[in-house]
Amino acid sequence: MEATRTLAKFIVEHRYGDIPGEVRHEAARSILNWVGCAVGGSRHDTVERALAALSGFSGPREATVLGRGDRLDVMLAALMNGITSHTFDFDDTHLRTVIHPSGPVASAILALAERKPVPGEDFLHAFILGVEAECRIGNAVYPEHYDVGWHITGTAGVFGAAAAAGRLLDLNEQQMVWALGIAATQSSGLREMFGTMCKPFHPGNAARNGLLAALLAQRDFTSSGHSIEAKRGFANVLSTAFKPGEITVRLGETWEISLNTYKPFACGIVEHPIIDGCIQLRNEHQIEADDVESVALRVHPLVLELTGRRAPQAGLEGKFSVFHSAAVGLIHGAAGEAQYSDAVVRDARIMSLRDKVVAEVDRTVHEDQAHIAIRLKDGRTLEKFVEHAVGSIDRPMSDADLEAKFRGLAAGILTGTESGKLIGLCWDVAKLRDAGEVARASVPSGAARRRSRSRARA
Amino acid sequence: MEATRTLAKFIVEHRYGDIPGEVRHEAARSILNWVGCAVGGSRHDTVERALAALSGFSGPREATVLGRGDRLDVMLAALMNGITSHTFDFDDTHLRTVIHPSGPVASAILALAERKPVPGEDFLHAFILGVEAECRIGNAVYPEHYDVGWHITGTAGVFGAAAAAGRLLDLNEQQMVWALGIAATQSSGLREMFGTMCKPFHPGNAARNGLLAALLAQRDFTSSGHSIEAKRGFANVLSTAFKPGEITVRLGETWEISLNTYKPFACGIVEHPIIDGCIQLRNEHQIEADDVESVALRVHPLVLELTGRRAPQAGLEGKFSVFHSAAVGLIHGAAGEAQYSDAVVRDARIMSLRDKVVAEVDRTVHEDQAHIAIRLKDGRTLEKFVEHAVGSIDRPMSDADLEAKFRGLAAGILTGTESGKLIGLCWDVAKLRDAGEVARASVPSGAARRRSRSRARA
Numbered sequence: 024m025e026a027t028r029t030l031a032k033f034i035v036e037h038r039y040g041d042i043p044g045e046v047r048h049e050a051a052r053s054i055l056n057w058v059g060c061a062v063g064g065s066r067h068d069t070v071e072r073a074l075a076a077l078s079g080f081s082g083p084r085e086a087t088v089l090g091r092g093d094r095l096d097v098m099l100a101a102l103m104n105g106i107t108s109h110t111f112d113f114d115d116t117h118l119r120t121v122i123h124p125s126g127p128v129a130s131a132i133l134a135l136a137e138r139k140p141v142p143g144e145d146f147l148h149a150f151i152l153g154v155e156a157e158c159r160i161g162n163a164v165y166p167e168h169y170d171v172g173w174h175i176t177g178t179a180g181v182f183g184a185a186a187a188a189g190r191l192l193d194l195n196e197q198q199m200v201w202a203l204g205i206a207a208t209q210s211s212g213l214r215e216m217f218g219t220m221c222k223p224f225h226p227g228n229a230a231r232n233g234l235l236a237a238l239l240a241q242r243d244f245t246s247s248g249h250s251i252e253a254k255r256g257f258a259n260v261l262s263t264a265f266k267p268g269e270i271t272v273r274l275g276e277t278w279e280i281s282l283n284t285y286k287p288f289a290c291g292i293v294e295h296p297i298i299d300g301c302i303q304l305r306n307e308h309q310i311e312a313d314d315v316e317s318v319a320l321r322v323h324p325l326v327l328e329l330t331g332r333r334a335p336q337a338g339l340e341g342k343f344s345v346f347h348s349a350a351v352g353l354i355h356g357a358a359g360e361a362q363y364s365d366a367v368v369r370d371a372r373i374m375s376l377r378d379k380v381v382a383e384v385d386r387t388v389h390e391d392q393a394h395i396a397i398r399l400k401d402g403r404t405l406e407k408f409v410e411h412a413v414g415s416i417d418r419p420m421s422d423a424d425l426e427a428k429f430r431g432l433a434a435g436i437l438t439g440t441e442s443g444k445l446i447g448l449c450w451d452v453a454k455l456r457d458a459g460e461v462a463r464a465s466v467p468s469g470a471a472r473r474r475s476r477s478r479a480r481a
Numbered sequence: 482m483e484a485t486r487t488l489a490k491f492i493v494e495h496r497y498g499d500i501p502g503e504v505r506h507e508a509a510r511s512i513l514n515w516v517g518c519a520v521g522g523s524r525h526d527t528v529e530r531a532l533a534a535l536s537g538f539s540g541p542r543e544a545t546v547l548g549r550g551d552r553l554d555v556m557l558a559a560l561m562n563g564i565t566s567h568t569f570d571f572d573d574t575h576l577r578t579v580i581h582p583s584g585p586v587a588s589a590i591l592a593l594a595e596r597k598p599v600p601g602e603d604f605l606h607a608f609i610l611g612v613e614a615e616c617r618i619g620n621a622v623y624p625e626h627y628d629v630g631w632h633i634t635g636t637a638g639v640f641g642a643a644a645a646a647g648r649l650l651d652l653n654e655q656q657m658v659w660a661l662g663i664a665a666t667q668s669s670g671l672r673e674m675f676g677t678m679c680k681p682f683h684p685g686n687a688a689r690n691g692l693l694a695a696l697l698a699q700r701d702f703t704s705s706g707h708s709i710e711a712k713r714g715f716a717n718v719l720s721t722a723f724k725p726g727e728i729t730v731r732l733g734e735t736w737e738i739s740l741n742t743y744k745p746f747a748c749g750i751v752e753h754p755i756i757d758g759c760i761q762l763r764n765e766h767q768i769e770a771d772d773v774e775s776v777a778l779r780v781h782p783l784v785l786e787l788t789g790r791r792a793p794q795a796g797l798e799g800k801f802s803v804f805h806s807a808a809v810g811l812i813h814g815a816a817g818e819a820q821y822s823d824a825v826v827r828d829a830r831i832m833s834l835r836d837k838v839v840a841e842v843d844r845t846v847h848e849d850q851a852h853i854a855i856r857l858k859d860g861r862t863l864e865k866f867v868e869h870a871v872g873s874i875d876r877p878m879s880d881a882d883l884e885a886k887f888r889g890l891a892a893g894i895l896t897g898t899e900s901g902k903l904i905g906l907c908w909d910v911a912k913l914r915d916a917g918e919v920a921r922a923s924v925p926s927g928a929a930r931r932r933s934r935s936r937a938r939a
Contacts (some may be wrong), residue, residue, distance in 0.1 A: 076700040080540040080554050096538050172713035207688065208679050211669040215713040221666050221704040242534040246679040255630035255673040
């Protein structure tokens, strides 16, 4: 039962050509979604504070903070991009483990790719392998590990970052075993931090430390040969159950990245079927807010438990109000980060419609389902039953949906032309001669100009 | 039960003048011992590999790698000094928790003191407070936390580093709460790594990450307000038992640094009473190896369980042979790192005496006791019962013992004059205008010359 070595050997020996086309495409979708989230989060206070604290300690400024003019050494850039991409909690989800898989892995290797140019194929391959390691290790300890109190995106993410970075650094099998071990002994991140800046810190820190693990292993810095499965290894110490077969069985035959999902809406997943249905009804019937008499929702019990706030006052509170979420779905036809600003939460039209929404628990409604009945002032009632919310495995966001989400996140940071170019680079990442182009194209031209002016002065 | 806030408030508000003189002296002894271990370990492969991997990523090279010419940014220097000081497993021990307390704390703040000069009093104060935080948090979860499989020097050390660095950075109470939280969510280090380079990596990584926590908190990067005691906080997630009173009761009245101990011998602590007794007999009776007919030991059961190797072949194996340890005690009158080299383990005189040693388990002998009976060829038998081994709480190493240990560790790296100067700086650390002098004085003059030559060429 050599889970660690079996996984290391797989990561080192696997060939890109053996990955099916649809798996590669899912990986590109993940990269696109990740870049959008990172650019969108790049102006948040969380990253401003982290930059203020750490920028002065940067080594060679070889890597880009996505969406900004700042450059940092690769480990600090990995930290920042992991932070920004998870700041809105709008990044991808491996539903089986609730891991947000891209943040730790992509943040580590995109920074590394700016240090030494990496062909796009190698980059995408390392990304897929890193996500595979991360999610399989997650599968092997989920849900017990999560129930103990670990934020699995941090604890499993550091393995994914180490595996992907180690692959790009051409580690041999023994070095990869060591890299996974150095990752294991840094595995950390407490669920207690949810609701603080430390939540997005976790994928960033996983990226930073996974990179460190791979760099140390490259110089033969030793660790345990059995860091995952040993009596005092990762699984036994950080979990109450361990299924090693989840790591070793059918390696290279199934791909965890294929199970990745993307959030269409910038709020908790339980609200998604309701928003989805409201947007569909709005678009099918050209509903205007003034025409609405009342909105009746029948929902899964968790919806009111988690998002039952009747009168949110601030943007963040709006995320915990299914009434607000239904209202923005009907009026804006969207529920991106913009729909959860303070201004929108306090907008008179939104508030007025919000107060017309009632919700009732229906235990026959599943978690990704909802029933919506809109009664119009003209007496008509429009109904919609959502079987599977958009963004679920059963009804994934389309490529066009992902592009629209990207543009929404980048609005106000990148111009439309810049967004379009960056979207194109993400789709074509495997064809790039230098994957680092993705990072550099995320910098708004204004920021790039400011940077080159300050270089000229120096 | 606000353990986190109570501790944070204490660290922020405590006054140096309220620390008794003997506690300050114990802290200086800890610093001296730590510097000696770091200088002694500074040529080991562990740090050579880590430097080769990471030096190219260094930010501003403001801090010293103790005992070397290399300079690194403060976080990387903290990492390296934490590694070197634990490489020989010869550093200090807080016996109640088996934490090696100085490595994480001193490595963090000595590096910080080179970034911005810190008066020696403030440095020593921060050190004492950091050790207090680290060991009290350790007390609150020991032994259950250790039994789960955590290397407590890493997991508790990150708190100590954050607390001490936070104190030097003048964090306010809320920021200190956040710093402890950012530390908590990075707490890591598996006992599975024992016997690999990751063991000394743990205190280094704790220093690096504790420093990061304090720097982020200084910029109001938020974390949980209850990171230690919360349901999903450090204690409940990383341990099966939690005694919060160990953190909050009699703060400022008792001092954990007073319970610190120092190893006189570079091997497992169970062998120490035997070596101690052999050295005493040798010195009292001027025993020559050729005069010895046989050596009979009566020892605690753990001695043979852990260190029963009859015929060690390499230096490291010698550490696990009580027979070798008794032989070097009798012939060399010492058991420092030098006595566990390959050459000494294979030395004919040592091997010959080693083969004359027999050991018998005696259940009436305590763990820090041993009985030694040496039968000489002239028919005499010399006996010694060691009540408490030197280095234990009951028979601490004297200041002179610590100086001799330091000189032994620094031999071959620093000249005698350089060692003497550095020892003096450690004793007088509280009087220094700039505590960073300790770090700079640890650089051998040859290395300093080489560095200034290469600067002149640049």
